[in-house]
Amino acid sequence: MERVVIVTGANSGIGLALCERLLTEDVQLRLCLACRNMQRAEAARAALLTSHADAHVDLLHLDVGSMKSVLDAAQEVKTRYRKVDFLYLNAGIMPNPQVNIGAFFKGLLSRNAIRMFSTAEGLLTQQDRLNADGLQEVFATNLFGHFLLIRELEPLLCQSSHTSRVVWTSSSNASHSAFSMEDIQHRNGTEPYSSSKYASDMLSVALNRQKNSQGLFSSVICPGLVMTNLTYGIVPSFFWTLIMPIMYLIRVFTNTFTISPYNGAEALFWLFLQKPESLDPRAKYHSLTSALGRNYVQPQQMDVDNETPEVLFAKLLELENFVKKKLKSEHLDGDAHQRKN
Numbered sequence: 492m493e494r495v496v497i498v499t500g501a502n503s504g505i506g507l508a509l510c511e512r513l514l515t516e517d518v519q520l521r522l523c524l525a526c527r528n529m530q531r532a533e534a535a536r537a538a539l540l541t542s543h544a545d546a547h548v549d550l551l552h553l554d555v556g557s558m559k560s561v562l563d564a565a566q567e568v569k570t571r572y573r574k575v576d577f578l579y580l581n582a583g584i585m586p587n588p589q590v591n592i593g594a595f596f597k598g599l600l601s602r603n604a605i606r607m608f609s610t611a612e613g614l615l616t617q618q619d620r621l622n623a624d625g626l627q628e629v630f631a632t633n634l635f636g637h638f639l640l641i642r643e644l645e646p647l648l649c650q651s652s653h654t655s656r657v658v659w660t661s662s663s664n665a666s667h668s669a670f671s672m673e674d675i676q677h678r679n680g681t682e683p684y685s686s687s688k689y690a691s692d693m694l695s696v697a698l699n700r701q702k703n704s705q706g707l708f709s710s711v712i713c714p715g716l717v718m719t720n721l722t723y724g725i726v727p728s729f730f731w732t733l734i735m736p737i738m739y740l741i742r743v744f745t746n747t748f749t750i751s752p753y754n755g756a757e758a759l760f761w762l763f764l765q766k767p768e769s770l771d772p773r774a775k776y777h778s779l780t781s782a783l784g785r786n787y788v789q790p791q792q793m794d795v796d797n798e799t800p801e802v803l804f805a806k807l808l809e810l811e812n813f814v815k816k817k818l819k820s821e822h823l824d825g826d827a828h829q830r831k832n
């Protein structure tokens with residue numbers, strides 16, 4: 492039976508590069524691009540079909556930052572497919588990023604310069620906002636929408652007869668210190684991106700604990716620093732082009748400067764080729780590129796303890812209940828309003 496692979500945020504950057512690589516590996520796949528902007532999704536589909544004319548590429552409308560859209564999209568997936576083999580949770584945002592220039596130059600002169608270039612620890616802040624569901628936008632997009640999608644697709648993902656995989660595009664910017672269990676949405680801080688990625692690392696550990704026995708396996712990757720719309724939001728693309736020689740020089744000291752989306756997708760693609768039982772549920776798989784341009788994948792233990800992932804999982808379940816109830820009552824109010832008019 493053909494394998495079904497869904498990729499969120501597949502219309503650009505690392506997600507699109509992954510799709511290209513997956514089709515090069517297996518053109519028989521049923522590949523579903525789950526995107527919020529259907530025009531961009533169509534363009535991505537057309538680009539993929541140019542190089543893989545016989546491929547089966549479906550489009551799915553999914554705004555992972557809107558809970559109504561996630562529920563509708565999950566319903567659509569359940570009518571289209573009988574199982575999902577791979578669900579790549581790749582869509583992500585980093586709104587209004589600010590680089591702390593002072594910290595950058597201070598870090599440059601310190602012993603932690605290499606670490607600073609690979610994690611951006613202490614360098615980046617963002618300005619988040621509330622979305623239409625009343626959730627913090629970064630949390631909703633990078634974490635909660637994906638959580639809800641997994642929950643809704645459980646009948647297709649948790650089947651005893653076969654194994655399914657979810658793969659999170661996390662980041663080496665994920666940091667324990669940015670996350671608080673008392674404020675899982677990061678309403679009060681200035682590092683919502685780092686917090687949401689740390690939460691995805693924990694959620695993956697919790698999913699493995701709870702769902703491996705039902706045939707669902709979760710993995711986490713970091714693509715390295717990649718030139719995409721996300722990084723062009725931090726520093727304009729002409730500036731990246733200007734400093735490209737410096738970037739290649741830095742690659743001599745840290746192989747985390749993968750730079751191209753193709754290289755960044757290495758760990759996502761590598762995981763596609765692995766047996767889930769051979770993977771470490773507590774590892775983050777890093778895409779790396781050597782100074783000579785060789786791509787490879789290296790696992791690194793995540794900074795996650797045994798108990799906290801379960802606490803986060805329980806909090807997300809609570810929030811899921813709350814959000815679903817709210818959507819239902821809004822729906823009923825809407826119906827009543829329509830009947831009145």
Ligand SMILES: NC(=O)C1=CN([C@@H]2O[C@H](COP(=O)(O)OP(=O)(O)OC[C@H]3O[C@@H](n4cnc5c(N)ncnc54)[C@H](OP(=O)(O)O)[C@@H]3O)[C@@H](O)[C@H]2O)C=CC1
Binds near residue numbers: 527555581
């Ligand atoms: N670039 C980098 O250096 C790194 C990136 N990452 C992660 O990689 C992932 C991919 O990002 P990258 O390729 O770099 O950046 P891009 O901006 O190119 O890709 C992000 C994708 O996510 C989609 N997306 C954003 N918000 C939503 C939403 N609400 N619903 C559905 N889709 C959405 C975007 O769609 P649209 O075109 O409509 O905006 C786009 O397709 C992200 O999770 C990011 O955090 C991690 C580490 C480093």
Ligand SMILES: CC(C)=CCC[C@@H](C)[C@H]1CC[C@H]2C3=C(CC[C@]12C)[C@@]1(C)CCC(=O)[C@@H](C)[C@@H]1CC3
Binds near residue numbers: 609663716726
């Ligand atoms: C490269 C030079 C000379 C200057 C650029 C300085 C910063 C803009 C840059 C240094 C480390 C980068 C970095 C990211 C963004 C841009 C930097 C802060 C990320 C946070 C991008 C998104 C991620 O998820 C991380 C893996 C990146 C970590 C490194």
